[in-house]
Structures are given as structure tokens and as C-alpha cells.
Amino acid sequence: QQQVKQSPQSLIVQKGGISIINCAYENTAFDYFPWYQQFPGKGPALLIAIRPDVSEKKEGRFTISFNKSAKQFSLHIMDSQPGDSATYFCAASSPGNTPLVFGKGTRLSVIA
Amino acid sequence: DTGVSQNPRHKITKRGQNVTFRCDPISEHNRLYWYRQTLGQGPEFLTYFQNEAQLEKSRLLSDRFSAERPKGSFSTLEIQRTEQGDSAMYLCASSLLENTIYFGEGSWLTVV
Numbered sequence: 378q379q380q381v382k383q384s385p386q387s388l389i390v391q392k393g394g395i396s397i398i399n400c401a402y403e404n405t406a407f408d409y410f411p412w413y414q415q416f417p418g419k420g421p422a423l424l425i426a427i428r429p430d431v432s433e434k435k436e437g438r439f440t441i442s443f444n445k446s447a448k449q450f451s452l453h454i455m456d457s458q459p460g461d462s463a464t465y466f467c468a469a470s471s472p473g474n475t476p477l478v479f480g481k482g483t484r485l486s487v488i489a
Numbered sequence: 490d491t492g493v494s495q496n497p498r499h500k501i502t503k504r505g506q507n508v509t510f511r512c513d514p515i516s517e518h519n520r521l522y523w524y525r526q527t528l529g530q531g532p533e534f535l536t537y538f539q540n541e542a543q544l545e546k547s548r549l550l551s552d553r554f555s556a557e558r559p560k561g562s563f564s565t566l567e568i569q570r571t572e573q574g575d576s577a578m579y580l581c582a583s584s585l586l587e588n589t590i591y592f593g594e595g596s597w598l599t600v601v
Contacts, residue, residue: 383531411589420580420592421580422592423591426589466532468531475545476537476545477532481529481531
């Protein structure tokens, strides 16, 4: 049973375009939703995170949109750059910082 | 560098041999996590410690796997009688209780 479903599996975006990655969850106890970025051969690095008390969080070119009623959240990368090409993972955890549950990842390729 | 440190970074072993991975968390982080990641998949939770206490173990952690965190500092993950299905990247992460989880670069295991 996959607790966090991520889509699409892969994404190709033109340089300067908007990359959108979606995640859906089932466990209503989840209260922390981070996105991680992973380059080949490296460990995941935290990109941005949100808690359910807000519907949107923006940090630079990265924005998380959160829809509590739909149990969905998404990552938007504005003005996508070739350096953004990586695999992105959404994740979720319950109160008390229980271990993160990850989605299966989205491989993003930004082409010039 | 004060990030999460993992050793060795790569390990090739013959089926049936034992292997041990070490993780040094960020200084003063009291939570330490082990995850496993295979190609094209998100990290899967294995186990975690709060200080020296092992608080949770995933069903993925078979009897051949054992993790320790003596004195609440570094941690080791041992895999006994390795199988080809154990080939994966083993990720260590640490956090300060309910704060951000930081991952190391991972330890790649190849069982031949």
C-alpha cells in the first residue's frame, strides 16, 4: 500500500517553463509535507516543505501548493533551468516527526 | 563539513558475506534514520533511533539486518548473509527531534 502517490514518473520541460509535480496522500494524520531533490549518486536534499495550516509556500522559484480537502500537494518550479534536472521526491510524515514516507519520484529533464 | 557522513560509499561483496555500513549524523542530532533506495524508487524506511534507543523497525528489515547506535552517536547497519536483492543504496539521515531531516550521500551496496 503506497501512502504517497507521485506523478508524473518523468517530465520534460523547456528552459524557462514551469515544471509541475503532483502528490496525493491517504493518511489524514500526515502533517508535514517536504519535497526533496536528488542528483545522480547523491543523497536527497530538502528543497521546500509545508504544513497543512497554509495552502501555499514559496521559496525563490519553488512553490508548494497544498489542498487539504483533496489530500493533494504539488511542487511548481518556475523558470525551470537545466540545473534543475534531477529526481524530485514528495514525502509526508505524521506528528512527532515520524519517519518520512516517500513517493516514487519524478525524473525532471529541463532542456534548452 | 558538518553534514551526515556515511562510510563506505561503495561496497561490492559476494553473496553470503556480511557487510557493515557506518553513519555519523550531524552533531547533536538526536534522531538517526536508515533508509534503502533502489534505482527508480523513492527511499524506503528501514529503522530509526532517538538517541541510543531504536524506536521503530520496518517490516523490510529482515532478521539478517541489524542496526545499532551505541551511546547515541554514530550508527552501524549490518547485513548478514547478503543476497542479491540487498543490492541498493543505503541512506542515513538525522534530525533534531521534529525538525528537518538531512540525508547523507548514501552507501552503495552491490552483491555479486
